[in-house]
Amino acid sequence: MNNKIIKALVITTAVTAGGAMFFTKSKDYNPRSESKLNEKDAYYEEEGENPGGMISYLNSLRANQVTGVVSEQDYYQAIAASNALLASQKRTVNTVWTELGPDNVGGRTRAFLQDIDTPNIMYVGGVSGGLFRSKGKGSSWRPVNDYQDNLNISCIAQNKDRVIVYGTGEGQFVSIDGTERGTPGFQANGLYRSVNSGYTFTKVNHPSYGNIGSLAAEKEGTRFYAGTENGLRMSDDGLTWTIARSGNCKEVKVAVDGTVYAQIGSTIQRSTDRGASWTSMVLSGSSISRASIGISPEDPNYVYVMVSNGASKLDGVWRTTDGGANWTKIIAASTSYFDPLATTNPQGNYNNVISVDPKNKKRIIMGGQSLAEWIEGINPRIIASMNDFAGNRQYVHADKHIIEWDMTTNPPTIIIGSDGGLSFSSDNMVTYTQKNFGFNATQFYTVAADFEGNVTGGTQDNGTQYINKKGNTPQASVEIKGGDGFQSEISTKLNNIIFSETYYGNITRSRDFGKSQACIWDRRISRSFIGLSDTSKYCDHSHKADWAPFNTMFKLWEHPETDSTQARLFVAKYGQLWMAENATDLNKTPEWYLVSNTHGGGDVWDIEVTPDGNSVFLTTTGNLYRVDGLNSATYYKWSNPLTVPAGITTTNLNITNSSLRVITSVNLNPNNVNEAIITLGNYGNTNYVMKATNMLGAPVYSNITSNLPNVPVYDGLIAYSSSSLMFLATDLGVYASDNGGASWTAQTNPTNKFPKVATFAIRQYRFPNKSVGAIYAGTHGRGFFECTQYKTNIKKVASSAKPGLTVSAYPNPGNDNVEIKFNLPQDETVTCSAIDVTGRVIKVWMLGSLLKGENTYKLETSLFASGTYFVVVNGTRSKGTIKLIVTH
Numbered sequence: 052m053n054n055k056i057i058k059a060l061v062i063t064t065a066v067t068a069g070g071a072m073f074f075t076k077s078k079d080y081n082p083r084s085e086s087k088l089n090e091k092d093a094y095y096e097e098e099g100e101n102p103g104g105m106i107s108y109l110n111s112l113r114a115n116q117v118t119g120v121v122s123e124q125d126y127y128q129a130i131a132a133s134n135a136l137l138a139s140q141k142r143t144v145n146t147v148w149t150e151l152g153p154d155n156v157g158g159r160t161r162a163f164l165q166d167i168d169t170p171n172i173m174y175v176g177g178v179s180g181g182l183f184r185s186k187g188k189g190s191s192w193r194p195v196n197d198y199q200d201n202l203n204i205s206c207i208a209q210n211k212d213r214v215i216v217y218g219t220g221e222g223q224f225v226s227i228d229g230t231e232r233g234t235p236g237f238q239a240n241g242l243y244r245s246v247n248s249g250y251t252f253t254k255v256n257h258p259s260y261g262n263i264g265s266l267a268a269e270k271e272g273t274r275f276y277a278g279t280e281n282g283l284r285m286s287d288d289g290l291t292w293t294i295a296r297s298g299n300c301k302e303v304k305v306a307v308d309g310t311v312y313a314q315i316g317s318t319i320q321r322s323t324d325r326g327a328s329w330t331s332m333v334l335s336g337s338s339i340s341r342a343s344i345g346i347s348p349e350d351p352n353y354v355y356v357m358v359s360n361g362a363s364k365l366d367g368v369w370r371t372t373d374g375g376a377n378w379t380k381i382i383a384a385s386t387s388y389f390d391p392l393a394t395t396n397p398q399g400n401y402n403n404v405i406s407v408d409p410k411n412k413k414r415i416i417m418g419g420q421s422l423a424e425w426i427e428g429i430n431p432r433i434i435a436s437m438n439d440f441a442g443n444r445q446y447v448h449a450d451k452h453i454i455e456w457d458m459t460t461n462p463p464t465i466i467i468g469s470d471g472g473l474s475f476s477s478d479n480m481v482t483y484t485q486k487n488f489g490f491n492a493t494q495f496y497t498v499a500a501d502f503e504g505n506v507t508g509g510t511q512d513n514g515t516q517y518i519n520k521k522g523n524t525p526q527a528s529v530e531i532k533g534g535d536g537f538q539s540e541i542s543t544k545l546n547n548i549i550f551s552e553t554y555y556g557n558i559t560r561s562r563d564f565g566k567s568q569a570c571i572w573d574r575r576i577s578r579s580f581i582g583l584s585d586t587s588k589y590c591d592h593s594h595k596a597d598w599a600p601f602n603t604m605f606k607l608w609e610h611p612e613t614d615s616t617q618a619r620l621f622v623a624k625y626g627q628l629w630m631a632e633n634a635t636d637l638n639k640t641p642e643w644y645l646v647s648n649t650h651g652g653g654d655v656w657d658i659e660v661t662p663d664g665n666s667v668f669l670t671t672t673g674n675l676y677r678v679d680g681l682n683s684a685t686y687y688k689w690s691n692p693l694t695v696p697a698g699i700t701t702t703n704l705n706i707t708n709s710s711l712r713v714i715t716s717v718n719l720n721p722n723n724v725n726e727a728i729i730t731l732g733n734y735g736n737t738n739y740v741m742k743a744t745n746m747l748g749a750p751v752y753s754n755i756t757s758n759l760p761n762v763p764v765y766d767g768l769i770a771y772s773s774s775s776l777m778f779l780a781t782d783l784g785v786y787a788s789d790n791g792g793a794s795w796t797a798q799t800n801p802t803n804k805f806p807k808v809a810t811f812a813i814r815q816y817r818f819p820n821k822s823v824g825a826i827y828a829g830t831h832g833r834g835f836f837e838c839t840q841y842k843t844n845i846k847k848v849a850s851s852a853k854p855g856l857t858v859s860a861y862p863n864p865g866n867d868n869v870e871i872k873f874n875l876p877q878d879e880t881v882t883c884s885a886i887d888v889t890g891r892v893i894k895v896w897m898l899g900s901l902l903k904g905e906n907t908y909k910l911e912t913s914l915f916a917s918g919t920y921f922v923v924v925n926g927t928r929s930k931g932t933i934k935l936i937v938t939h
Contacts (some may be wrong), residue, residue, distance in 0.1 A: 110226065111654070111672070113763050113782065115735035116711040121227050123261065125734040125761070126238040130200050132760035133783050133807070137797050144776070144787035144796045148805045148828070150491065151506055151835040152518055152526025157472015157485070158492030158832065159511065161224075161452045162207040162217060166248070170459045174249055175473060176204030177492025178221050179237045179809060179832030184249060188457070189466075189473060189486035194833075197806030198799055200254060201240035202832060208266035210273045215245040216289040217252070218263030218277060223301045224341070224401055227262070237809065239263055242277065244289045255290060267305045274325060276311060278303040283313050285326045295326035304344040306351035310374065314342040319356055321375045334358070334369045334378050345405040347412035348456075355381075355407060355415050359399020365392045368405070368417070368425070382431055389431045391419035398450075402469075406454035409463050416480075418451025418467065424480070434480055439471075439530070444482035447474045450512065470512040491526075491834040496602065496811050498829030499539040501546035502818035504837070507565070508829045509536025515551040517565045518835070531565030540607035542618070542635050543818050550607060550620065550634075556599030558622065562637050571620070575692040576629060576643035599624050606658035606667075607634060611819065611888075611921070612932060619681075621646075621667055623655035628669060628678060632686070644686050645693055647701045650676045657716040657766075661724050662888075662919060663934045666747065668704075668727075670714035675706040675729065677746070704750050708738050719746065720769045721817070721888050722918035724936055725864065728755070728777060728792070730764040739764045740779065742792060747864070755792030765811045771823050771888060772841050774918075778826065780810035785828060808833045817888065820845065845891075856931025858924050864936035867913035871922060871933070877903050879926035883910070885935070886921045893920065901926075912937050 114121050162176030173185045175192065181202035183192040207217040220227070220239020227236045239262040243252040261280030268275050277284040277292065278300035286292040296315055303313040311322040312332075317339045319332040338360040347353035352374040358366040368382035385394050392399040398420060408414040413427035422435040435447040448471025457464040457475075464477040472487035494511040507517040515536035516528040534553045542548040549565050552558040559568035603622065610617040620634035620641065628647035633639040651671055659668045665682040668675065684696040706714065706729065713732040720726035729741040729752070739759060743750040762782045770776035775791045784799035784807045799807040805828070812829040816822075824841035858873045871883070881898040893915065898908055910922070915937045924931045 112656075112713050112715060112732040112765065113227075113734060116713075116733045118735065121238050121734050123238065127240065129734070129760045129762040129783060130240060133762070133797060133799070134200065136758060136760065136795075137800060140794075140796050142790070142794055142796065144789050144798070146785075146787060146798055146803050146805075146826075146838050147840060148785075148798070148803060148836045148838050150526075150804075150833075151827075151837050152491060152524075153493055153516055153528030153834055154489050154491055154524055154526040155485075155487055155522070156493045156510075156513055156516060156528055156834075157448075157487035157490045158494050158513065159450075159452070159470045160468035160472055160492070161221060162204045163453050163455050163466060163468050163473070164207045164209055164215065165455065165457060167209055167211070167213060170457065172248075174207055174215070175468070175490060176207055176217060177202070177490070177832055178205060179203050179494060180492030180830075181806065181808070181833070182207075182217060182249075182252070183490050183492070185489075189475060190488065192487075192489035194491075194806070195249065196252065197808070197833065198801060199243065199252065199807065201243075202806065202808050203237040203239065205239075205263055206266040206278075208268040208275055210268040210275055210289070211271060212273050212288070213246075213248065214273075214275075214289045215249050215252075216255075216266060216275055216277075216286075217243050218266050218279075219243070220262035221264070222262035223264030223278070223280065223299075236262075242289070242292075255292070257284075257292060260284065260292075264301045265303045267303045267311075269305050269309055269325075270307050272309065272325075276303045276305065276313070276326065278313060283315060283326070295322070296320060296329055301341055302344050304346050306346045306354070307348055308351045310351055312344050312346065312354060312356075312375075314339065314344070319344070330375070332356075332371075332375055332378060334380075336367075336380065337369065338366050341400045341403050343403045343405040345407045345415055347407040348409040350412045353407065353412040355405055357403060357405040357417055359392055359397070359403050363392065363397035363399040363401070364394060365390075365397075365399060365419075368415070381427075382425060389423060389433065391417050391421050391423040391433070393420040402450045402452050404451055404454050406456070406465075409456050409458060416454055416465065418454055418469075420449055420451075422447050422451060422467065422480075435483065439533075446485075447483050448472065448485075448512075492832055493834045494831045495829040495834065496537050496831065497539050498812045498814060498827045498835055499541045499549075500814070500816055500825065500827045500837075501541045502543065502816075502821045503546060504825070505541070505546065505564075506827060506835050506837075507531070507539045507541060507549060507551065508812070508835065509539055509551065509553075511535060511831070515539060515553075515565075517549070519564060529565070531561065532559070532568065537602040538605050540605070540620075542607070543609055543816065544616075545635055548635050548637070550605065552603060552605070554601050556603035556622070556624070558603065558605060560634075571631065571634075571641050573640060573643050575688075578692055600654045602654075604655045604658050604669075606660060608660040608664050608667075609635065610664065611662050611817075611934070617664075619660075619664060621658050621660065623658060623669060625654075626650065626652035628655070628658075628667070630667075630681065642686070642688060643692075645695055646681060646684075646699050647676070647678045648693070648695060649701045650674070650703075656713055659717045659719055659727075661719065661747075662721075668717045668719075668746070670717050670729075672713050673706075673709050673711055675704045675709075675714055675717060675750075677702045677704055704746075706741065706743075706750075707752050708741075708754070712736065715764060716766045718767045718769060720774050720918075721771050721815075722769070722774050722916075723938070724919055725917075725938055726769070726774065728767050728769060730767045730779065732763040732765065734761070734763060737761055739781075740767065740792060755788075757788075757792060757794055759786060759795045765809075766813045768813055768815050768826070770815060770841060771817060772843075776841075778813050778815075780813040780828060782809050783807055785810055785813065805836060806830070806833045815841070817845075823888075853926070853928060853930040856924055856926070856929050858922065858931040858933040860922065860933050860935050863933075864938045865912060866937070866939060867911070869910045869912055869935060869937075870907060871910060871924070872905060872907050873924050873931055874905050875901060875903050875926060876929055879928055881906075881924060881926045883908065884923045884925065885910070885912075885915070886923060888919050888921075 166172035182195040225236035242255040265278035283296040283300040298315040360366040404418040425431040448469040450470035453468035514530040515532040618635040620631040631641040684698040766780040809831040826838040883896040
């Protein structure tokens with residue numbers, strides 16, 4: 052959605068078709084301490100996104116860094132390589148994934164079809180999540196084929212012969228190249244056709260068509276019409292297509308008498324002879340950038356066109372009552388009470404749809420940001436609410452893209468497809484029901500999980516969703532923040548603590564599983580990060596204006612020991628990295644410190660912290676940096692907030708072959724902090740995965756892209772169970788390697804049960820004293836997925852039941868022998884244990900009875916594998932732990 056968040060509490064009223072009043076409130080609410088009320092119960096935020104920021108973010112990840120576009124050729128080659136790999140791969144990593152949902156949210160929807168013969172059967176398409184089928188009029192949905200080459204469905208139609216065709220790619224309405232401001236879209240891959248009632252589809256090979264924005268079929272004939280970037284096409288069987296009209300066709304509709312209307316370029320064209328010839332319609336005074344067309348089912352002479360101009364603002368609505376011979380402008384423009392396409396932040400090219408009431412040719416329904424109605428003789432008006440609060444039966448999600456009618460009910464049921472999925476109204480639009488059960492087309496940017504298997508993540512235009520297995524189904528989700536959601540974190544120890552954000556760094560902390568949100572800023576960061584002069588309002592976001600990246604990276608670090616409450620939150624602003632102490636200590640206010648300001652002023656794409664918390668890595672476009680000395684620095688609360696504490700340094704690690712490339716992630720080896728895999732974005736390249744060694748020194752890089760398709764990789768991980776086991780989140784799903792990146796295996800097939808969908812985040816978790824190994828993926832179109840086959844239970848490795856000992860180790864990292872020192876408070880009998888990151892005890896040394904004071908002991912580590920260990924010194928009455936890195 053294109054509208055900005057309203058900064059002050061605004062209440063507007065409108066009258067529904069049934070005469071009831073509804074209220075629109077806005078929430079941009081950040082209380083200084085957690086509210087006792089659910090944030091959503093106290094304030095309502097208009098749902099939606101900011102396309103300007105989002106298009107820049109996503110296309111920076113995907114577009115070729117030289118040309119600035121995602122070319123059809125690069126995309127087709129990636130799909131072909133993916134298919135070839137699936138067909139030929141011999142070495143396989145046999146993961147099995149389980150879909151986690153959400154099963155009640157939906158996602159951006161531009162395609163809907165009701166079966167001609169069986170009205171109970173319906174189809175709906177997600178713009179990046181594939182096709183879904185319902186046998187019960189939308190009561191529940193199931194995906195048709197998660198492993199199709201392309202799941203970016205933009206339109207669908209069925210002809211009289213029962214052939215079904217769907218089109219892919221929404222580049223007609225949103226930028227996939229990063230050359231204009233709009234919500235992000237995914238590239239097309241042609242048309243797909245079914246001749247068995249939609250059970251299976253095969254690709255129709257016409258790659259030159261580009262993005263396909265519209266499909267229509269004759270009511271009493273066999274002809275299809277497809278509106279593509281490269282002309283209006285037509286076919287009598289959905290298989291063989293010919294060009295009917297050149298030019299960019301964004302919209303095509305067919306009347307019951309066979310007359311065809313289409314937007315071609317900046318004109319409206321009409322054909323009365325099945326596409327053989329065309330006449331340009333004269334809409335006097337119009338300036339067409341995008342037009343939606345509505346034709347009366349009861350009288351084909353009544354045709355309506357809603358026009359948005361080059362600024363995406365409403366240019367007006369025109370009508371003909373004589374089949375196109377004459378046109379009259381019936382709605383001039385937006386008013387204070389009628390603004391469906393939004394004037395402040397117009398979006399008429401993104402969402403613009405019009406439909407004629409099938410029982411009243413003089414009544415139209417218009418969709419854009421909001422839903423509106425016009426009846427001849429009555430001023431147009433808004434007829435639905437955009438606020439999703441409990442009990443609001445007038446709610447329809449913002450950003451409408453399709454309007455259809457189910458004629459088997461009386462009155463006809465209107466069906467609206469939006470950025471939030473599907474809304475049905477069977478009472479003449481007095482109330483609406485959301486029908487998204489199983490339509491898991493939600494577009495996530497991140498994923499975070501806890502030790503109970505609850506998951507959360509931020510989405511495109513559907514807020515931050517949280518699945519806690521306590522809803523109507525185990526996959527039901529609750530929205531804990533509105534608008535666009537991005538990064539999310541759940542404490543690995545205190546899973547009631549959740550961090551989440553909306554656009555431009557509006558980061559909050561919840562102490563009650565997302566029910567309420569709290570400000571986490573202090574006065575230090577307010578004076579610099581947020582830019583407030585009145586520090587008494589440091590939690591007031593009503594002043595902000597893009598003071599942080601649209602998708603602001605943050606990362607939670609927690610001490611690896613079970614009983615430690617030490618935690619830090621890292622947040623990246625333009626050219627600055629900030630760190631908060633006491634991030635999960637609810638009894639203390641987070642204290643913020645600037646820890647780096649020498650890594651350039653662009654976006655930070657990823658943050659990774661070493662297990663001991665002493666170093667943090669961050670990626671930018673073309674560069675990888677390491678910030679060191681966090682544990683030994685002295686933090687002065689009253690020092691200049693823009694001064695980096697002494698002892699903290701930032702080093703450019705000079706990653707090779709990354710010029711102008713987005714370095715999407717850096718992922719440390721949990722078994723050896725000196726190793727990592729680094730992933731890169733942007734189509735049109737050949738190196739997408741790099742392995743790095745000596746990460747705490749001067750890293751050495753090698754390309755391990757190997758047989759991976761040339762496709763952007765957004766995230767990755769090295770498994771706890773084996774340093775040779777790796778996973779990647781790519782533009783075409785998940786890939787895995789069990790030989791250290793020497794070869795990669797696609798997981799996008801019915802055996803592995805992972806869809807071929809853009810996957811932005813993949814994380815493996817170690818929950819202290821609970822488990823290690825569960826892997827979670829956040830997809831941009833098919834929700835969350837989980838793999839538990841590497842999950843094992845672990846034992847507690849440390850305890851605070853005894854007074855703590857200070858333990859040191861030298862050298863650290865060590866090699867064959869390491870000397871440890873500790874100071875006993877009294878005479879004690881002492882043992883020493885080495886435990887790996889999975890909780891497995893590797894070695895126990897019986898040190899015997901030792902005297903009070905400093906003690907020294909040499910550990911032989913020559914037989915230890917390179918990796919990270921915890922050395923636990925356990926006395927009769929005291930205990931201490933140190934993290935030890937062994938390298939050979």
